[in-house]
Amino acid sequence: MSIIKIEALGHAYGSGPPTLKDISFEIQEGERVAFVGPSGCGKTTLLRILAGLLELQEGSLVLGGQKVNSLDSLGRLSLVFQDANLLPWRRVCENIRLPLELRGEKVDEGVLNELISRVNLLGTSELYPDELSGGMKMRVSLARAFLTRPDVLLLDEPFGALDELTREIMAEELLRLWNEDRPTTFLITHDIAEAIYLSDRVYVMDQKAGALKGSFSVDEPHQRDRAWREGVEFLEFRREVSASLRGEG
Amino acid sequence: MIRIFASLGLIFLTGCGAPTSGPGVLSLNWFPEAEHGGFFQAVINAKGEVPYRIESGGPDVPVLQKVATGKSDFGVVNADDVVNAQSQGADVVALMAPLYTHPRCIMLRKDSGVKSIAEIKNMTLAMSSRPAFSHWLQHKYPFEGVKVVPYPGSILPFTQDPKFGQQAYSISEPFLAKEKGVEPLVLMVSELGFNPYGSVLITRRELIEKDPERVRKVVVASQRGWQLYLQNGEKAHKRIHALNPEMGMDILAFGHKEMKKLLDPRVNHPFGTMVAERWQTLIGQMTECGLIKKDKVKPETCFTNQFLE
Amino acid sequence: MLFFWWFCQWVFSLPLYLLPDPWTVLRVLVEEWQRIGGAMMLTGAASVSGLVISLLMGCLAGLAFARFKWLEKGLFPYAIFFQTVPVVAVAPLIILWVGHGFWGVVAVAFMISIFPIVSGATLGLTRIPAQQIELFRLYGATPAQTLIKLQIPNAMEQVLSGARVSSGLCVIGAIVGEFSAGFGTGHHGLGYLILFSSGQLKTPLLLASILASTFLGFLIFSLVHHLGGWWLKKQRYVQGEELTSQRSST
Numbered sequence: 001m002s003i004i005k006i007e008a009l010g011h012a013y014g015s016g017p018p019t020l021k022d023i024s025f026e027i028q029e030g031e032r033v034a035f036v037g038p039s040g041c042g043k044t045t046l047l048r049i050l051a052g053l054l055e056l057q058e059g060s061l062v063l064g065g066q067k068v069n070s071l072d073s074l075g076r077l078s079l080v081f082q083d084a085n086l087l088p089w090r091r092v093c094e095n096i097r098l099p100l101e102l103r104g105e106k107v108d109e110g111v112l113n114e115l116i117s118r119v120n121l122l123g124t125s126e127l128y129p130d131e132l133s134g135g136m137k138m139r140v141s142l143a144r145a146f147l148t149r150p151d152v153l154l155l156d157e158p159f160g161a162l163d164e165l166t167r168e169i170m171a172e173e174l175l176r177l178w179n180e181d182r183p184t185t186f187l188i189t190h191d192i193a194e195a196i197y198l199s200d201r202v203y204v205m206d207q208k209a210g211a212l213k214g215s216f217s218v219d220e221p222h223q224r225d226r227a228w229r230e231g232v233e234f235l236e237f238r239r240e241v242s243a244s245l246r247g248e249g
Numbered sequence: 250m251i252r253i254f255a256s257l258g259l260i261f262l263t264g265c266g267a268p269t270s271g272p273g274v275l276s277l278n279w280f281p282e283a284e285h286g287g288f289f290q291a292v293i294n295a296k297g298e299v300p301y302r303i304e305s306g307g308p309d310v311p312v313l314q315k316v317a318t319g320k321s322d323f324g325v326v327n328a329d330d331v332v333n334a335q336s337q338g339a340d341v342v343a344l345m346a347p348l349y350t351h352p353r354c355i356m357l358r359k360d361s362g363v364k365s366i367a368e369i370k371n372m373t374l375a376m377s378s379r380p381a382f383s384h385w386l387q388h389k390y391p392f393e394g395v396k397v398v399p400y401p402g403s404i405l406p407f408t409q410d411p412k413f414g415q416q417a418y419s420i421s422e423p424f425l426a427k428e429k430g431v432e433p434l435v436l437m438v439s440e441l442g443f444n445p446y447g448s449v450l451i452t453r454r455e456l457i458e459k460d461p462e463r464v465r466k467v468v469v470a471s472q473r474g475w476q477l478y479l480q481n482g483e484k485a486h487k488r489i490h491a492l493n494p495e496m497g498m499d500i501l502a503f504g505h506k507e508m509k510k511l512l513d514p515r516v517n518h519p520f521g522t523m524v525a526e527r528w529q530t531l532i533g534q535m536t537e538c539g540l541i542k543k544d545k546v547k548p549e550t551c552f553t554n555q556f557l558e
Numbered sequence: 559m560l561f562f563w564w565f566c567q568w569v570f571s572l573p574l575y576l577l578p579d580p581w582t583v584l585r586v587l588v589e590e591w592q593r594i595g596g597a598m599m600l601t602g603a604a605s606v607s608g609l610v611i612s613l614l615m616g617c618l619a620g621l622a623f624a625r626f627k628w629l630e631k632g633l634f635p636y637a638i639f640f641q642t643v644p645v646v647a648v649a650p651l652i653i654l655w656v657g658h659g660f661w662g663v664v665a666v667a668f669m670i671s672i673f674p675i676v677s678g679a680t681l682g683l684t685r686i687p688a689q690q691i692e693l694f695r696l697y698g699a700t701p702a703q704t705l706i707k708l709q710i711p712n713a714m715e716q717v718l719s720g721a722r723v724s725s726g727l728c729v730i731g732a733i734v735g736e737f738s739a740g741f742g743t744g745h746h747g748l749g750y751l752i753l754f755s756s757g758q759l760k761t762p763l764l765l766a767s768i769l770a771s772t773f774l775g776f777l778i779f780s781l782v783h784h785l786g787g788w789w790l791k792k793q794r795y796v797q798g799e800e801l802t803s804q805r806s807s808t
Binding site for chain 2: 650653654736739740758
């Protein structure tokens with residue numbers, strides 16, 4: 001199991017003030033980390049650097065001792081965007097298979113259809129995005145990310161635009177999908193409960209410095225469910241993270 | 250093209266056909282050229298009031314409509330234009346015809362080897378569909394293998410292709426061809442049988458009826474102008490050149506010389522006299538090639554010699 | 559509108575050679591339907607040919623410009639030349655190069671139609687939502703893949719937009735082109751009819767020809783607009799409801 005070291009990452013857009021400053025943390029392969037913080041604290045920037053979409057300006061990414069430019073050196077990388085980011089002229093099945101198509105890999109129809117049913121989109125594979133609801137589009141986006149069986153999974157506020165009930169349902173689905181291959185996961189969310197529920201460690205980001213100001217390990221339990229989510233322990237976690245976010249303690 | 254919209258635009262300007270004091274407008278059918286020389290001379294001659302104010306024409310100026318509606322009191326057109334006007338209910342009348350023979354010709358290149366109109370085969374012939382003569386020519390001659398194309402508006406294609414012939418005025422284009430080093434062969438359309446009067450002075454019948462004295466003065470002044478111009482065109486040419494710089498003094502001088510061949514050979518008639526037979530023939534020819542309906546136009550309505558002295 | 563026309567003509571007692579009444583024009587349309595119909599077909603054929611060629615070449619040019627930025631910087635200004643130069647002035651020159659006849663007319667129709675296509679294609683191919691570009695980058699798409707799977711679908715709407723403009727222009731081009739090129743001995747399109755009737759003071763025929771030209775332009779535009787619009791909507795190359803005063807169906 002490799003260790004991924006993020007060392008002193010910094011970034012600024014143009015000649016403006018730095019969006020990220022001195023971000024450092026470590027994560028093991030297969031771990032899930034979540035980032036919470038107010039808007040504009042650089043969460044998305046961090047994610048995009050990790051994805052290789054933004055240039056590594058300051059600091060370094062170290063993988064098993066080697067410096068790399070982005071996390072796709074770990075293997076296959078998938079990113080789930082804040083809005084589903086589906087191509088409107090492609091049907092559901094065509095959108096899902098896009099990454100494999102681009103990589104020139106053959107798509108197993110059976111696997112594709114199974115995935116579609118696992119995200120509860122059975123029967124929709126011939127529909128176009130404009131015929132789907134917000135939640136359905138997000139599920140397509142998830143299916144697209146998972147079809148490639150990624151080693152690294154990045155999620156940028158994936159459920160932000162959805163209502164609470166749908167968000168909870170989607171969180172469950174994400175957990176189930178994740179359990180298959182256990183990709184190393186980076187999740188950005190503004191929902192503290194979601195962050196705790198879906199990760200092994202929660203990092204709190206500070207808007208002013210663009211830095212990390214706290215981390216909370218959520219080691220137990222590995223079997224997450226509704227009961228735990230509504231329990232006292234969970235609530236305690238929430239309070240701690242919340243406090244950190246607000247700048248107390 | 251603009252002529253079309255100009256004449257449609259005249260719609261909103263009619264209603265003001267009220268006679269204005271002072272000299273009326275004489276609308277030319279083209280930019281000032283040698284074929285208008287006598288009219289310019291009439292203005293130059295005038296002691297006191299000029300007979301008219303000359304307005305230049307061009308490809309898009311609707312002279313017939315202007316004269317018919319009274320926007321212009323007088324105009325200069327060709328005889329076939331008058332016939333067309335009459336057939337469409339525009340009551341314009343020809344008053345004087347300075348050019349007995351029309352300068353229209355087909356200009357070929359000497360190096361094409363073609364010597365007569367009947368020999369025109371397998372070549373390109375550029376003629377405009379707007380005037381009547383091109384329709385009559387195509388009606389009369391088979392023109393085997395001849396590609397009839399639109400009139401190019403410049404002498405350039407003529408200079409580039411020996412197998413290219415085009416419509417022309419005998420008083421103008423041959424000079425340009427020679428200037429560009431190409432020997433032209435001029436076939437007069439009048440000699441082939443189609444000969445409308447040229448540079449004809451027209452007015453609307455209403456004016457003849459309402460103010461014949463004025464018309465008479467204008468006609469006489471124009472006659473005198475032409476007669477003087479034919480003797481010495483220099484003054485008129487200077488004026489024409491000033492209005493139309495593209496017409497150099499040299500080409501105007503050439504036109505002036507060639508024009509002498511187009512005059513009425515009869516000496517005991519007033520200058521510019523017209524003959525009913527000529528009009529009859531013209532009407533017949535235009536009917537024959539389908540331009541006007543049979544018996545629509547009578548020769549006597551097209552012209553009058555009454556003001557000529 | 560027809561009534562207004564007739565009314566004007568009647569009130570001002572306009573002579574037929576100046577503005578014929580609608581019935582006269584209608585009568586001429588019927589009497590000369592063969593001539594006018596034949597002219598419409600000829601001009602229509604040249605217009606559509608010019609339009610199709612400009613669609614092909616315009617899209618190719620757009621693709622080249624999108625793929626090679628230096629090409630766009632160098633050549634796009636010349637493309638604008640096609641837009642701004644007065645066609646009436648340049649048509650005779652085009653005929654000198656291309657020659658008379660049908661293809662000469664098509665050349666002028668092409669010249670007047672090409673720019674909106676090039677403009678639409680270039681714009682559509684390069685204005686891509688940033689997120690979609692990221693999606694493709696993320697999964698390692700080659701420039702060719704990006705061109706075919708992302709840029710071209712994205713450009714469809716803009717190309718149709720340009721095609722709509724060109725569909726009206728191509729008829730004008732075919733008519734003006736015929737002024738200089740002609741369709742050949744005895745073959746007469748609407749351009750010929752317009753010149754001929756205006757030169758011979760046959761105003762009813764002139765108006766009938768102009769009406770026929772307008773109708774032809776409208777026909778071609780409708781075809782492009784509706785067929786193109788329908789197909790683009792079906793393939794989802796264009797999204798969104800049209801803004802109307804009625805409530806949407808959802």
